[in-house]
Amino acid sequence: MTDEAQASPEPLPPLTAIPADLQSLADYERRAEAHLAPHVWRHIQSGAGAELSLAANRAQYDRRRLVPRALADMRGATSDVDLFGLRHAAPILLAPVAYHRLAHPQGELATINAATALDTTMVVSTLSSIPLEDIAEAARAAARELRKPAPPPLWFQLYVQPDREHTAELVRRAEIAGYQVLVFTVDASAKRAGFALPPGVEAANLRHWPGVTQDSRPADGRILLGTPLLDAAPTWQDLAWLRTLTRLPIVVKGLLSPDDARTAREQGADAIIVSNHGGRVLDGLAAPLDMLPAMAEAVDGALPLLLDGGIRHGTDVLKALALGASAVLVGRPQIHALAVAGMQGVAHMLHILRAELELAMAQTGRPTLSAIDESLLF
Ligand SMILES: Cc1cc2nc3c(=O)[nH]c(=O)nc-3n(C[C@H](O)[C@H](O)[C@H](O)COP(=O)(O)O)c2cc1C
DSSP: OOHHHHHOOOOOOOOOOTTTTOOSSSHHHHHHHHSSOHHHHHHHHHOOHHHHHHHHHHHHHHTTOOOOOSSOOTTOOOOOOOEETTESSEEEEOOOOOGGGTOTTTHHHHHHHHHHHHTTBBBOTTTOOHHHHHHHHHHHHHHHHHHSOOOSOEEEEEESSSSSSHHHHHHHHHHHHOOOOEEEEEOTTTTTOOOOOOOOOGGGGGTTSSTTTOOOOOSSSSOOTTHHHHHSOOOOHHHHHHHHHHOSEEEEEOOHHHHHHHHHHHHTOSSEEEOGGGGGTTTTTOHHHHHHHHHHHTTTTSOOEEESOOOSHHHHHHHHHHHHOOOEEEEEHHHHHHHHHHHHHHHHHHHHHHHHHHHHHTTTTTTGGOOOOGGGBB
């Protein structure tokens, strides 16, 4: 065997049963590396630059501590949360993550089946490797099979396309397919793809528009400023335009600035996801949790704030809610779980996180999300 082959063994196939030693999201993360090709593992795990943003996303939780409360009456307790009049069983959603087929042959179909079984909303990415219509249909089929009245609310994440007609078509397709919430990601428009997709994995929603996902690097010495990539990037006008295009609630994903939060509110956003894109776009950014109190002050209770980046424990969810989040999203852990054990893995990962949140609510004496406030932080 050559050195190279030794360094890059074939990834292990997904497990068909969950071993007893998988008990936390960290366990899934540790296992996942062996189930992914090395370049895919690096692509998923990595952050921008020296990974300061990525590290800050974990540190923001690790340095905060909880104060337990004893003997609270927990009868009738629930983690239900209402967003835009839609019931969500817990304040935990699956963040939009591109190309689930990088991690598992069934890709987003495995994830949506797990999410439906666990009453969890999956935010489907524009860059899904299965068409958005098929994912929505799979959610409804899974709900029927599980004898649930309906799948959990369906959310679609939008990357504005260089050709705005294509953007409008994506929105229309999402509406027709039954998506109930639109997430407009605003923090990654200047980032080049930088990752070659392996054969068999594609941007399934964009396949009829050749070229739109490819990089166009000008040969005239310009780097980013003044290039078509940046010239075509969305602006606040696109939010106002989207507002005229759809009646779905619009969630702006990727804000950290209170000024931007105010603008988003003025331009008709229905919610904001406070996020630094999992530390993947620009290094040295503030951590979302550290910005949350100022963001909450800026929107003054007028819109719900969601948050993502570094959520790995139920206590992280509780800490985010204590500082003003209405719900959180998890990104990388769904890919870890998918790679390790497909649908079963994702379902188990969601169960672990939910169970940890419920334990944390019980131990801090908070029977409902509205009872969670800053006083539970030391
Ligand atoms: C591999 C990968 C792909 C991603 N793809 C998208 C995407 O298509 N759209 C989007 O809005 N965010 C995308 N994100 C960002 C996530 O939605 C989320 O903000 C981030 O992963 C949260 O941090 P966490 O991974 O620490 O939970 C991606 C993140 C990762 C790790």
